[in-house]
Amino acid sequence: MLLLQSRELCRVARAWTRLGQAVATSMELGLSKSRLLGIGLEYADFREYQEGDDVRYVDWALSARSVDSATGEYKLYTKVFHVEQMKNIVFVIDLTNSMLVEEKVSALFYISSLLLELSHRLSDKVTLITLSNKVNTLCGLRGREAMRVLEDIVCKRQEVGGGTRIGEIVGVLKALAKKSTAITIVTDYAHDIEDFEMLTRLRKAMAMPIAVYLTLQKWETELPVDRAVVMLIDAETSTPLINRLEDVYRAVKTHANHVKALLSLARINHLEVQGIRDARDKTIKIVESYLKTRQMQAVER
Secondary structure (H helix, E strand, O other), X not given: OOOOOHHHHHXXXXXXXXXXXXXXXXXXXXXXXXXXXXXXXXXXXXXXXXXXXXXHHEOHHHHHOOEOOOXXXXXXXXXXXXXXXXXXXXXXEEXXXXXXXXXXXXXXXXXXXXXXXXXXXXXXXXXXXXXXXXXXXXXXXXXXXHHHHHHHHHHOOOOOOXXXXXXXXXXXXXXXXXXXXXXXXXXXXXXXXHHHHHHHHHHHHHOOOEEEEEEEOHHXXXXXXXXXXXXXXXXXXXXXXXXXXXXXXXXXXXXXXHHHHHHHHOOOEEEEEEHHHHHHHOHHHHHHHHHHHHHHHHHHO
């Protein structure tokens, strides 16, 4: 598993950022009389069509059944969508060594740009936290601005690599906790169970809605050969490990299952994404998880 070099890392980041933004831009926006815009994945009601309404949102099936008894003419009805209000979103992006593999970086930037573009269109206030050899925090951003910052960090090789753990940002997340705040984390399984346990305790103690996207590369969980003895080098600590390959992969799968069980128990929305193809296939699930997490705080806070 080779880590990407600076030029390749920048190329991959830019390519998948552009695609993620394009996909997000193609998603329809809803309508409301208050002129606020909401992502049109779920509509709230119907009303009669009014001059100036977008004909794309006419419900033709309902309109076909709606005949005015007095005139015999059909009434047109249009969909009215839920209005998404502005939220404070904390985006945590893992740029440690274990993430600097092409399939994982591609998925990371596709997911991040997809969600940050949606966040921008919903007028969210974004706090960007990146993990590398230290924790970097930038507050008061808009979605597109946060994406440009993230791209610059990678392309200019600023604070990329290292082995900072998720557990090290729990204090930062507590300080950012306030009404109308949700957390989105793009990372992988390469953190100790104790780190994920700290995240679940934060969720329970602060009632903060959290969405976690867990990226992985195929060969991190699937045996490449049937029988072998292998020496693995930890990308973040350079610690060698010599063992039977089957035992190594069994331990990896046990760890991943433990992480998912912890997140489920704490009611943390999470989604596993295996590379960029899987990320593209799961675009709607990625967006739905994000929007669901945004909405949770309105109920719990």
